[in-house]
Amino acid sequence: MENAKTLHAIIETNKNKLKSIKFTFIESYPENGSLRTYDVMAVFTFN
Numbered sequence: 001m002e003n004a005k006t007l008h009a010i011i012e013t014n015k016n017k018l019k020s021i022k023f024t025f026i027e028s029y030p031e032n033g034s035l036r037t038y039d040v041m042a043v044f045t046f047n
Contacts (some may be wrong), residue, residue, distance in 0.1 A: 007042060020047040 011021065024041040 003040075014044070014046070017046050018044060020040075020045040 011018065018038055022043040022045075024043070026039040026041065
């Protein structure tokens with residue numbers, strides 16, 4: 001959750017400079033359980 005707050009802060013700070021943001025969700029399966037978690041990659045494009 002901390003990462004989401006950081007990401008939001010980056011977006012808020014740079015929103016006039018941002019051209020596009022692409023989010024990629026990557027499924028990852030932890031070895032110790034069957035729960036599926038998602039890693040999120042954000043790609044920022046500045047103009």
